[in-house]
Amino acid sequence: MPDLLSIGVTLLLLLVVYLSLDIMGLFNWGNKFQVEGRTVLLTGASYGMGREIAAQLSSRGASVILVARNVSKLESALAYAQSLAKSPSTQRFHLISADVTSEAENKRLLAEATTWNGGRVPEIVWTNAGSSVPDLLLNTSVETMRSQMELNYWAAAYLARETLTAWLYPTTPYSPQSVEKGGQSEAPRHLIFTSSVIAFVNIAGYAAYGPAKSAMRALADGLRNEILLYNGARRSSTSTGQAPAPFDVNIHSVFPGTIKSPGFEQENKTKHAVTHLLEAGDPAQSEAECATACIQGLEAGNYSTGTNWLSKLMRVSSLGGTPRNNWVLDICGQWVASIVWIFVLPDLEGKVWGWGKKEGMPARKTELS
Numbered sequence: 001m002p003d004l005l006s007i008g009v010t011l012l013l014l015l016v017v018y019l020s021l022d023i024m025g026l027f028n029w030g031n032k033f034q035v036e037g038r039t040v041l042l043t044g045a046s047y048g049m050g051r052e053i054a055a056q057l058s059s060r061g062a063s064v065i066l067v068a069r070n071v072s073k074l075e076s077a078l079a080y081a082q083s084l085a086k087s088p089s090t091q092r093f094h095l096i097s098a099d100v101t102s103e104a105e106n107k108r109l110l111a112e113a114t115t116w117n118g119g120r121v122p123e124i125v126w127t128n129a130g131s132s133v134p135d136l137l138l139n140t141s142v143e144t145m146r147s148q149m150e151l152n153y154w155a156a157a158y159l160a161r162e163t164l165t166a167w168l169y170p171t172t173p174y175s176p177q178s179v180e181k182g183g184q185s186e187a188p189r190h191l192i193f194t195s196s197v198i199a200f201v202n203i204a205g206y207a208a209y210g211p212a213k214s215a216m217r218a219l220a221d222g223l224r225n226e227i228l229l230y231n232g233a234r235r236s237s238t239s240t241g242q243a244p245a246p247f248d249v250n251i252h253s254v255f256p257g258t259i260k261s262p263g264f265e266q267e268n269k270t271k272h273a274v275t276h277l278l279e280a281g282d283p284a285q286s287e288a289e290c291a292t293a294c295i296q297g298l299e300a301g302n303y304s305t306g307t308n309w310l311s312k313l314m315r316v317s318s319l320g321g322t323p324r325n326n327w328v329l330d331i332c333g334q335w336v337a338s339i340v341w342i343f344v345l346p347d348l349e350g351k352v353w354g355w356g357k358k359e360g361m362p363a364r365k366t367e368l369s
């Protein structure tokens with residue numbers, strides 16, 4: 001009879017071997033995010049991380065449709081993405097100026113993107129437009145609370161709804177003859193949301209912004225479960241009215257921490273000093289570093305992606321019913337995170353409490369109603 005200790009040591013050794021192989025990438029067969037020869041519709045593409053995402057997807061062979069409001073910034077981002085194209089003779093680029101907080105504009109931009117793409121709905125849609133106006137909640141107008149929800153939640157919800165409808169219930173129904181077996185038309189579609197670490201851990205100063213990114217996360221979780229209905233129906237022998245799409249739909253989210261972007265510079269103007277203090281230890285990333293981390297997570301086939309070590313730790317610490325990327329790594333990460341919180345929570349709370357004790361009552365912004 002082997003004793004308990006040797007069983008324990010054996011299990012631990014197996015875990016170490018598994019983790020080593022996993023870190024070496026042995027269990028990640030192939031790239032799960034093929035963009036070459038496909039069309040990506042990307043919002044918030046004109047500056048900040050979106051501009052880098054467009055460029056990096058272009059260098060991997062994608063055609064890109066860039067969406068934002070300001071046309072001249074879109075033009076310069078388009079030229080940048082185009083200059084890095086893998087196959088300049090076949091890849092195409094297009095810009096659409098639209099305010100994505102409008103439901104009607106999301107309908108219009110998807111229709112325009114589809115027409116430009118030869119009548120095919122773009123195979124990859126990434127709702128990346130977003131920004132925050134951080135401040136103490138009692139110094140934030142209700143109008144600003146609402147506008148953050150409009151951009152960081154509703155814009156993504158509108159585009160997700162339009163895109164999934166267009167993929168799954170096309171105006172010209174899919175016919176089995178029109179589908180080339182094993183070809184591009186059967187490759188999975190990808191719908192990607194750019195959330196934030198704030199969806200995992202909210203802190204003073206982001207009370208108005210955090211709920212929008214958390215709502216986006218919840219939208220993705222709900223959709224990810226719901227979409228399995230359609231992916232399953234594809235394998236069904238039961239024939240109902242509408243022909244199923246010939247492809248699977250994959251939902252993903254990415255969760256950046258601080259990105260050194262124009263948006264970040266802008267938000268720093270309204271940010272309360274205590275928020276600066278709390279996020280001082282956050283490992284800030286360049287736009288390009290963060291874009292690369294997002295794309296690496298997608299290529300690994302992750303449902304949700306942390307973009308740096310702290311974001312990954314925050315992700316595992318608040319998984320709930322979120323689908324796991326890797327059961328072993330996610331469970332080990334949860335153990336680590338639960339211990340880390342013993343130290344981090346008193347630190348976060350102590351910093352805010354101590355700020356109040358030292359500085360006294362925060363000034364009220366009188367122009368607010």
Ligand SMILES: NC(=O)C1=CN([C@@H]2O[C@H](COP(=O)(O)OP(=O)(O)OC[C@H]3O[C@@H](n4cnc5c(N)ncnc54)[C@H](OP(=O)(O)O)[C@@H]3O)[C@@H](O)[C@H]2O)C=CC1
Nearest residue numbers: 044046047048049068069070099100130196258259261263
């Ligand atoms: N910076 C950070 O620290 C973090 C950012 N994030 C998220 O990552 C994403 C990218 O952030 P970041 O690179 O900082 O963003 P930036 O603010 O630097 O860029 C935002 C992009 O979105 C576009 N945009 C803004 N509002 C609208 C609108 N109403 N309609 C259409 N397009 C719009 C902007 O173009 P234009 O103004 O011309 O419309 C621009 O292309 C966002 O979703 C953000 O919330 C998450 C965590 C941290």
Ligand SMILES: CCCCCCCCCCCCCCCC(=O)[C@@H](N)CO
Nearest residue numbers: 132196198257258279282314337340344
């Ligand atoms: C076990 C887990 C430990 C967790 C420690 C938490 C420490 C707090 C870090 C807060 C980082 C805030 C980044 C905001 C990014 C963002 O979305 C804004 N810049 C808006 O654009």
